[in-house]
Amino acid sequence: MPRRREYDRASIDDLFxxxxxxxxxxxxxxxGMPNPTITRWCGVRGRWQRVxxxxxxxxxxxxxxxxxxxxxxxxxxxxxxxxxxHALDLHAALTAPLTPGEKVFVVVPxxxxxxxxxxxxxxxxxxxxxxxxxxxxxxxxxxxACADAVRGHDLSADDVRELMSSVLRHERCSLxxxxxxxxxxxxxxxxxARAALQELGAGVRSAAEAKAxxxxxxxxxxxxxxxxxxxxxxxxxxxADAFWPDLGVVLEIDSMLWHLGARALRRTQAKARxxxxxxxxxITIAPSDLLADPRGFLETLRSALAIATARRIG
Numbered sequence: 250m251p252r253r254r255e256y257d258r259a260s261i262d263d264l265f266x267x268x269x270x271x272x273x274x275x276x277x278x279x280x281g282m283p284n285p286t287i288t289r290w291c292g293v294r295g296r297w298q299r300v301x302x303x304x305x306x307x308x309x310x311x312x313x314x315x316x317x318x319x320x321x322x323x324x325x326x327x328x329x330x331x332x333x334x335h336a337l338d339l340h341a342a343l344t345a346p347l348t349p350g351e352k353v354f355v356v357v358p359x360x361x362x363x364x365x366x367x368x369x370x371x372x373x374x375x376x377x378x379x380x381x382x383x384x385x386x387x388x389x390x391x392x393x394a395c396a397d398a399v400r401g402h403d404l405s406a407d408d409v410r411e412l413m414s415s416v417l418r419h420e421r422c423s424l425x426x427x428x429x430x431x432x433x434x435x436x437x438x439x440x441x442a443r444a445a446l447q448e449l450g451a452g453v454r455s456a457a458e459a460k461a462x463x464x465x466x467x468x469x470x471x472x473x474x475x476x477x478x479x480x481x482x483x484x485x486x487x488x489a490d491a492f493w494p495d496l497g498v499v500l501e502i503d504s505m506l507w508h509l510g511a512r513a514l515r516r517t518q519a520k521a522r523x524x525x526x527x528x529x530x531x532i533t534i535a536p537s538d539l540l541a542d543p544r545g546f547l548e549t550l551r552s553a554l555a556i557a558t559a560r561r562i563g
Contacts, residue, residue, distance in 0.1 A: 336394035391421035396430035457536030
């Protein structure tokens, strides 16, 4: 009967600790652990689990988001960088939590031959993904991550617009940088992103703002300035979603996302007081209400602008 190969269990434990619980199978072999033992320990009754081809997680529980990211990088190998929504999450550029189980998108150099597997989506690229590190992970630039995210998912036009505007609202990149990544990347499935760029270039920063932009621009209403500073008498009062300076009317499309926390709410209230003190008419509407009843929004806006026009003439 063949004797089992001896190996140093303490060294194996140290290997897992040094690599945050995610280890390449080949490294276990180099450390002296026999292949059959690794297979047994990754089996149904073992201590570990195989999470990706050639990648071992040092426990049997559900992998955390952090462990999935580490496993994807280990699997993708040399030069791999996280991109897509996981990179945006690491850049702190998302307004909503990451979806549980979201696949990890990684970019590897063109000469790196690796296919996608399970929760790891691999894309070879000749373009420089940027050299950035966030929370201990190598990631692409925020602009590149956003371009990959909107192209790599089956998203609606509104979802694409929201994701791109989220990155801009968090000031993780400029519109020019985002445009460069979207237009410089693959054309496949990039149509919604290219359309959103045109709206963002006009100053639109959300799906609701885009809807308002299309409604107002295609109507016979006076056209406002979009996402411009509100200045009255040389005094800056705030940034408005839409502003009719000749009529003294301001439109704010307010989402609860902007008001999570007392400090943000106080800022919004202070801006409303400044508008009122300057004699401006402030119209506020929730994004959900605008999208659910665009006709009602237009009628409300029409009435407010008519009253403001009459007041100015009078």
